[in-house]
Amino acid sequence: MVNVVNGYGGVVGTRLAEHPDVNMIALTGSVGSGRAVARAAADSLKRVHLELGGKAPVVIFRDADLAAAASSLRVAGFWNSGQECGAACRVLVDEPVAGRFIERLVREVGELLVGEPLAGEDVEVGPMVSKAHFDRVSGYLERAKEEGVQVATGGVALDGPGYFIAPTVLTDVPEGAEVAREEIFGPVITVETFADEEEAVRRANDVPLGLSASVWTENARRGHDIAARLDFGTVWVNSHLVLAGEVPWGGFKGSGYGRDLSIYALDDYSHTKHVMHNHGR
Structure with a gap:
């Protein structure tokens, strides 16, 4: 049986999280919501399963298949209008190939069809989930422009x-910029450049979230090494946002500690109990 309890303003969620008769709370949501649930659940010491936000870096080396990377980001960056915690939203690309990659990415993004989700199967990007979220995403874009970030395509609300x-690609994004560190959760991809592997790994890891990431290279040794050094719960090599039920999904750092999918998810949803019988008389 599934019982759906609707609520608004956190009242219902707070009561469920703090109630002593509720044994576990599982949350998929924002980092702020995760903190609130963990605080509310603390008094009863109930188990809390948190699968929170992400800011997925896409590390593209000079030997990568740039066409395949750009084509993959067309889906991985804009599926569900970018309202996806594992979205490929933050590109870090090797300096020598940055211009060629941005050109390919802008071409792919410019071809995306935006519209009402029920308007036809060819629609690829829909609306923001609410007016409040629309304003939030628009605010990120406006502040980025004020800070000198360049808009390669999109960057505006659409008429109607x-x-x-509009599906957006931002370039000339400086290290530490707000749009490069915070989860926008919209149809926005930022592009930064790096000079070598050490800088790529350092900057990719320099975010408070750690849900997912991807590495793009034709060098198998590099793919293994960089994936191991990235501090994210899921790292794809030469793909992004490919989920499978037999492997775990969950993050590190501010992305929480819950694991969905696979046998690992059973740990959070189960109690381990030890029963020992003495058969002596």
């Missing part, structure tokens, strides 16, 4: 009814 934002 609904909360639509």
Whole structure:
């Protein structure tokens, strides 16, 4: 049986999280919501399963298949209008190939069809989930422009009814920029450049979230090495946002500690109990 309890403003969620008769709370949501649930659950010491936000870096080396990377990001960056915690939203690309990659990415993004989700199967990008979220994403874009970040494509709201934002690629993004560190959760990909492997790994890891990442290279040794050094719960090599039920999904750092999918998810949803019988008389 599934019982859906709707609520608004955190009242229902707070009561469920703090109630002593609830044995576990599992949350898929924002980092702020995760902190609130963990605080509310602390008094009863109930188990808390948190699968929270992400800011997935996409590390593209000079030997990567640039066409395949750009084509993959067309889906991985804009599926569900970018409202996906594992979205490929932060590109770090090797300096010598940055110009060629950005050109390919902008071409792919410019071909995306935006519209009402029920308007046809060829629609690829829909609206933001609410007016409040539309305003939030728009705020990130406006502040980025004010800080000198360049808009390669998109960057604006679309005319007409609904909360639509044009699929966006931002370039000339400086290290530590707000749009490069915080989860926008919208149809926005940022592009930064790096000079060598050490810088790529350092900058990819320099975010408070650690849900997912991807590495793009034709060098198998490099693919193994960089994937091991990235501090993210899921790292794909030469793909992004490919999920399978037999492997775990969950993050490190601010992305929480819950694991969905695979046998690992059973640990959070189960109690381990030891029963020992003495058969002596």
